[in-house]
Amino acid sequence: xxxxxxxxxxxxxxxxxxxxxxxxxxxxxxxxxxxxxxxxxxxxxxxxxxxxxxxxxxxxxxxxxxxxxxxxxxxxxxxxxxxxxxxxxxxxxxxxxxxxxxxxxxxxxxxxxxxxxxxxxxxxxxxxxxxxxxxxxxxxxxxxxxxxxxxxxxxxxxxxxxxxxxxxxxxxxxxxxxxxxxxxxxxxxxxxxxxxxxxxxxxxxxxxxxxxxxxxxxxxxxxxxxxxxxxxxxxxxxxxxxxxxxxxxxxxxxxxxxxxxxxxxxxxxxxxxxxxxxxxxxxxxxxxxxxxxxxxxxxxxxxxxxxxxxxxxxxxxxxxxxxxxxxxxxxxxxxxxxxxxxxxxxxxxxxxxxxxxxxxxxxxxxxxxxxxxxxxxxxxxxxxxxxxxxxxxxxxxxxxxxxxxxxxxx
Amino acid sequence: xxxxxxxxxxxxxxxxxxxxxxxxxxxxxxxxxxxxxxxxxxxxxxxxxxxxxxxxxxxxxxxxxxxxxxxxxxxxxxxxxxxxxxxxxxxxxxxxxxxxxxxxxxxxxxxxxxxxxxxxxxxxxxxxxxxxxxxxxxxxxxxxxxxxxxxxxxxxxxxxxxxxxxxxxxxxxxxxxxxxxxxxxxxxxxxxxxxxxxxxxxxxxxxxxxxxxxxxxxxxxxxxxxxxxxxxxxxxxxxxxxxxxxxxxxxxxxxxxxxxxxxxxxxxxxxxxxxxxxxxxxxxxxxxxxxxxxxxxxxxxxxxxxxxxxxxxxxxxxxxxxxxxxxxxxxxxxxxxxxxxxxxxxxxxxxxxxxxxxxxxxxxxxxxxxxxxxxxxxxxxxxxxxxxxxxxxxxxxxxxxx
Numbered sequence: 001x002x003x004x005x006x007x008x009x010x011x012x013x014x015x016x017x018x019x020x021x022x023x024x025x026x027x028x029x030x031x032x033x034x035x036x037x038x039x040x041x042x043x044x045x046x047x048x049x050x051x052x053x054x055x056x057x058x059x060x061x062x063x064x065x066x067x068x069x070x071x072x073x074x075x076x077x078x079x080x081x082x083x084x085x086x087x088x089x090x091x092x093x094x095x096x097x098x099x100x101x102x103x104x105x106x107x108x109x110x111x112x113x114x115x116x117x118x119x120x121x122x123x124x125x126x127x128x129x130x131x132x133x134x135x136x137x138x139x140x141x142x143x144x145x146x147x148x149x150x151x152x153x154x155x156x157x158x159x160x161x162x163x164x165x166x167x168x169x170x171x172x173x174x175x176x177x178x179x180x181x182x183x184x185x186x187x188x189x190x191x192x193x194x195x196x197x198x199x200x201x202x203x204x205x206x207x208x209x210x211x212x213x214x215x216x217x218x219x220x221x222x223x224x225x226x227x228x229x230x231x232x233x234x235x236x237x238x239x240x241x242x243x244x245x246x247x248x249x250x251x252x253x254x255x256x257x258x259x260x261x262x263x264x265x266x267x268x269x270x271x272x273x274x275x276x277x278x279x280x281x282x283x284x285x286x287x288x289x290x291x292x293x294x295x296x297x298x299x300x301x302x303x304x305x306x307x308x309x310x311x312x313x314x315x316x317x318x319x320x321x322x323x324x325x326x327x328x329x330x331x332x333x334x335x336x337x338x339x340x341x342x343x344x345x346x347x348x349x350x351x352x353x354x355x356x357x358x359x360x361x362x363x364x365x366x367x368x369x370x371x372x373x374x375x376x377x378x379x380x381x382x383x384x385x386x387x388x389x390x391x392x393x394x395x396x397x398x399x400x401x402x403x404x405x406x407x408x409x410x
Numbered sequence: 411x412x413x414x415x416x417x418x419x420x421x422x423x424x425x426x427x428x429x430x431x432x433x434x435x436x437x438x439x440x441x442x443x444x445x446x447x448x449x450x451x452x453x454x455x456x457x458x459x460x461x462x463x464x465x466x467x468x469x470x471x472x473x474x475x476x477x478x479x480x481x482x483x484x485x486x487x488x489x490x491x492x493x494x495x496x497x498x499x500x501x502x503x504x505x506x507x508x509x510x511x512x513x514x515x516x517x518x519x520x521x522x523x524x525x526x527x528x529x530x531x532x533x534x535x536x537x538x539x540x541x542x543x544x545x546x547x548x549x550x551x552x553x554x555x556x557x558x559x560x561x562x563x564x565x566x567x568x569x570x571x572x573x574x575x576x577x578x579x580x581x582x583x584x585x586x587x588x589x590x591x592x593x594x595x596x597x598x599x600x601x602x603x604x605x606x607x608x609x610x611x612x613x614x615x616x617x618x619x620x621x622x623x624x625x626x627x628x629x630x631x632x633x634x635x636x637x638x639x640x641x642x643x644x645x646x647x648x649x650x651x652x653x654x655x656x657x658x659x660x661x662x663x664x665x666x667x668x669x670x671x672x673x674x675x676x677x678x679x680x681x682x683x684x685x686x687x688x689x690x691x692x693x694x695x696x697x698x699x700x701x702x703x704x705x706x707x708x709x710x711x712x713x714x715x716x717x718x719x720x721x722x723x724x725x726x727x728x729x730x731x732x733x734x735x736x737x738x739x740x741x742x743x744x745x746x747x748x749x750x751x752x753x754x755x756x757x758x759x760x761x762x763x764x765x766x767x768x769x770x771x772x773x774x775x776x777x778x779x780x781x782x783x784x785x786x787x788x789x790x791x792x793x794x795x796x797x798x799x800x801x802x803x804x805x806x807x808x809x810x811x812x
Binding site for chain 2: 002151157162183184192196197201203227229243320346361363
């Protein structure tokens with residue numbers, strides 16, 4: 001049994017934020033039907049193909065079924081192709097929505113309304129429908145029409161203003177598209193909360209999720225400081241308000257680091273013992289939490305001298321045995337080969353008909369009775385037209401053929 | 411009175427600091443009743459000692475982090491490890507839908523809040539356990555704070571200069587991500603509970619959530635194409651120029667332009683300078699890979715004449731997707747957030763009237779509502795223990811004293 005078995009989601013999402021939110025629900029067994037069209041491909045269907053040497057035409061969408069990020073974000077979903085700009089195409093989608101629970105999109109505000117698929121239209125044909133829209137700054141407000149992507153969403157949210165080393169020019173960038181991923185995980189929660197409300201009361205509704213605002217909401221600490229004290233937070237690098245040592249330290253190998261964070265005197269004692277109680281550990285400058293914090297630059301130098309030349313996993317094991325929070329900095333490759341990540345199935349293999357077995361990131365929440373799984377590879381474009389239009393909507397084979405010919409199913 | 415999406419749901423929280431309190435907050439803000447248990451012997455939730463504090467003077471009822479994360483909740487002070495305290499705790503759970511906590515597996519067993527124990531108290535209960543490395547695996551009992559979770563989660567290696575130490579995303583982002591994942595998983599368990607006829611155990615790892623959700627998409631790319639998602643200072647991870655953060659007259663601008671037309675419109679906005687006509691500055695992939703700093707300098711030359719708001723206005727008008735890097739004070743006064751009533755004022759008997767950030771989503775029929783300031787330590791002892799569970803004043807005095 002799947003946790004979300006029996007729920008059907010019509011997903012107009014493209015790129016990342018929208019598709020990841022529905023991916024989380026598809027992993028839990030919701031039937032997510034991705035609405036696509038050959039006329040305008042999801043940006044993630046574009047690019048160089050995963051396999052083969054023929055890379056020409058990727059940017060024009062020649063290889064829509066061979067894109068790695070697309071495979072990850074759209075596993076467990078079905079794909080249909082419909083030109084919703086045609087009258088018959090729109091009618092098909094509206095018929096499908098009549099037998100669905102959720103409609104999801106991350107278009108610019110107004111696109112769904114103009115297409116005749118806004119909440120006000122849909123509630124007339126499906127009174128308890130739940131419509132969820134993800135956008136940069138929301139469906140209304142003075143900045144509504146700004147074109148935004150993950151990085152600029154982070155910038156507007158304020159989070160980027162805190163990314164950098166202390167007392168240095170701002171970096172303001174991360175290779176993690178946090179603005180999108182943060183929106184997705186919250187969207188997956190709020191969609192289910194709306195489903196819960198509908199289950200209890202029979203009432204559907206519209207959800208307007210603003211991604212930049214979602215980012216600002218995770219700066220509560222800094223915003224409260226501003227409202228309380230008028231203080232404007234600045235980048236702190238790895239510095240903590242009161243913990244020291246608290247940094248990433250260099251280890252043996254290219255770009256290998258270990259994070260070490262000490263909070264209590266007990267942890268500090270454990271740390272000193274584990275590294276063999278060198279004389280500097282007994283220096284008055286490091287005697288208590290306050291002095292360690294005040295002298296953290298020197299402390300960082302001392303610790304770096306000790307970590308450099310060691311394997312980060314060795315440092316982790318040694319210090320963890322002493323009760324110290326030391327953990328290697330892992331990149332994707334490290335995680336892929338790490339025993340803990342492997343035992344917990346942080347990546348899951350699935351057979352894809354075009355590329356064979358491939359690894360996808362795992363399921364970030366674990367339920368003991370209804371754990372969910374990856375039961376289906378990402379769909380090829382339009383792969384489920386026959387199932388959706390034939391089985392779900394009851395269209396005859398000849399009718400589907402006619403619609404394909406007329407480029408309605410396209 | 412406005413309807414609430416989760417009204418009727420009863421949640422018991424034994425959370426501390428951020429991840430479990432944030433999970434319960436997401437549900438409290440939608441109308442679930444959250445009873446937060448704090449241990450009076452420890453001085454309650456450690457967020458009470460984190461700050462920020464008004465005037466930087468520490469006070470357990472005035473920590474900004476605590477006040478923000480625990481608004482809309484009810485609070486009782488109770489030592490759940492004493493025999494009498496455990497009795498009260500179990501009585502509360504018999505009537506609850508969800509229990510959420512963020513202690514590692516071994517500590518959970520010591521506290522008697524592990525799933526095996528709690529499922530016997532109430533088989534319908536959904537137990538949401540958040541911990542750094544999860545309930546299984548070789549690192550299960552490893553200690554990890556936020557910095558360590560970002561390190562193992564693959565988040566840190568994505569920020570900072572390439573040849574220097576990686577830096578974590580600001581503040582406590584893996585805790586928030588874990589809290590949001592926990593809330594999502596809890597909703598799944600609530601939606602399916604009547605179909606399977608029982609509660610279940612939810613295992614959330616503060617390392618795994620960011621590893622899957624924030625950087626997991628790099629895995630498939632790594633398998634096929636090699637490592638991506640590694641830090642490049644003020645440059646981003648895309649193949650084509652620009653993806654970067656550059657200074658202007660009064661701050662910083664964030665630049666991305668996935669479509670070539672967007673980049674062309676920006677060149678036009680600058681008045682199509684001579685350099686932009688040279689072949690060297692036409693290949694966006696080459697500019698990103700081989701000499702981004704050189705191109706940065708050319709752009710900064712133009713940017714330095716304008717404020718970030720001037721640049722944002724010019725770009726919006728021309729559909730160029732650049733945006734200002736807002737500082738915290740600018741976020742606090744942002745007109746978009748103001749129009750969407752993102753900040754709400756609450757009055758607290760000790761901390762006074764303060765503005766609080768709400769959340770990123772609006773629901774048309776069941777809006778998010780911030781109604782009640784965070785509970786003072788043990789504020790609802792009488793209401794919950796006396797009124798609801800029927801303990802006498804004398805019992806309550808014994809149960810809740812330090």
